[in-house]
Amino acid sequence: MDLHALPTLTNLSHCVSIVERENTKIVRVIHDKATAGISLYGGHVISFQPSDQTDLIWMSDAAKFDGTTALRGGIPVCWPWFARIGSPSHGFARTQEWTLVEHRESEAGVVVTLGLTANPETLAIWPYQFSLRLHVAISDTLEVTLEMTNEDERAWHFSGALHTYLHVGDIRQATTTGMGNEYIDSLQNNLMCQGGDELQLTDTIDRVYTKPAPLIHLHDPVLKRTIQVENKGHNSAVLWNPWLQGAQSMADMTDEGYQTMLCIESTVHAPCISAGITLQPGEQYQLKTTLSTAH
Numbered sequence: 001m002d003l004h005a006l007p008t009l010t011n012l013s014h015c016v017s018i019v020e021r022e023n024t025k026i027v028r029v030i031h032d033k034a035t036a037g038i039s040l041y042g043g044h045v046i047s048f049q050p051s052d053q054t055d056l057i058w059m060s061d062a063a064k065f066d067g068t069t070a071l072r073g074g075i076p077v078c079w080p081w082f083a084r085i086g087s088p089s090h091g092f093a094r095t096q097e098w099t100l101v102e103h104r105e106s107e108a109g110v111v112v113t114l115g116l117t118a119n120p121e122t123l124a125i126w127p128y129q130f131s132l133r134l135h136v137a138i139s140d141t142l143e144v145t146l147e148m149t150n151e152d153e154r155a156w157h158f159s160g161a162l163h164t165y166l167h168v169g170d171i172r173q174a175t176t177t178g179m180g181n182e183y184i185d186s187l188q189n190n191l192m193c194q195g196g197d198e199l200q201l202t203d204t205i206d207r208v209y210t211k212p213a214p215l216i217h218l219h220d221p222v223l224k225r226t227i228q229v230e231n232k233g234h235n236s237a238v239l240w241n242p243w244l245q246g247a248q249s250m251a252d253m254t255d256e257g258y259q260t261m262l263c264i265e266s267t268v269h270a271p272c273i274s275a276g277i278t279l280q281p282g283e284q285y286q287l288k289t290t291l292s293t294a295h
């Protein structure tokens with residue numbers, strides 16, 4: 001996505017401004033190390049481009065920026081649950097309007113923090129008080145940390161994901177290592193399966209890997225780079241590509257979109273919304289993903 005082409009609403013500092021696409025306000029970061037975009041709608045990273053490279057993040061050419069649906073691509077924040085175990089699917093955080101809490105910059109990079117707290121819309125879906133902070137640290141690497149606090153008087157449970165859409169030159173030529181060899185296959189009615197750690201895709205995939213390595217590699221011979229994904233606070237890593245049939249069924253993905261993306265997600269997976277990680281009143285938890293590249 002060409003962040004430079006978007007109209008500026010406010011300049012906040014040397015590196016940080018608010019720009020707009022359709023109805024969506026985007027925090028745009030332009031720094032010597034990298035450029036990045038973070039949408040306030042969804043608290044959603046939509047671009048991270050180190051200065052010498054093409055974007056690490058994939059955004060759909062058909063993504064809707066009108067605030068009617070979650071942005072297709074980027075790093076959706078799935079919270080307080082992952083997948084279709086509740087309604088809406090993947091929770092409500094990705095369709096809420098977040099606020100810009102703080103931005104800091106130095107020679108090393110820029111840190112942007114967005115926030116979301118309980119409001120009448122979230123309470124109607126999930127009756128708990130909470131506070132979320134999304135810390136996005138932009139430098140040669142991208143560090144995204146979802147920090148959650150239980151602000152309620154009762155314990156609550158959560159699952160969720162940083163549902164990263166990575167950009168590849170050609171999905172058929174890309175390979176991954178580090179997903180591990182045990183997975184729950186969403187395409188086989190959640191069957192627990194064993195498989196090899198090195199993967200090259202030839203068809204749709206939708207798997208929850210339960211024992212991923214600390215570092216997952218996405219080797220991309222076309223863009224001549226390897227994206228490294230390091231997750232923290234997760235209990236699994238999800239791998240997803242909808243392939244042609246899935247892309248055709250989505251209004252916000254072009255038919256060709258699947259060819260240049262792969263989701264590798266830092267995930268807290270749970271079988272239902274009453275399971276997952278429990279936070280007592282006042283407790284905090286962090287779910288994190290860090291993206292970096294090697295050539």
Ligand code: TA6
Nearest residue numbers: 083089090163186206238240265
């Ligand atoms: O993370 C994989 C997944 O849960 C898939 O099952 C797939 O449906 C995808 O997320 C996208 O979900 P969405 O609700 O954004 O269409």
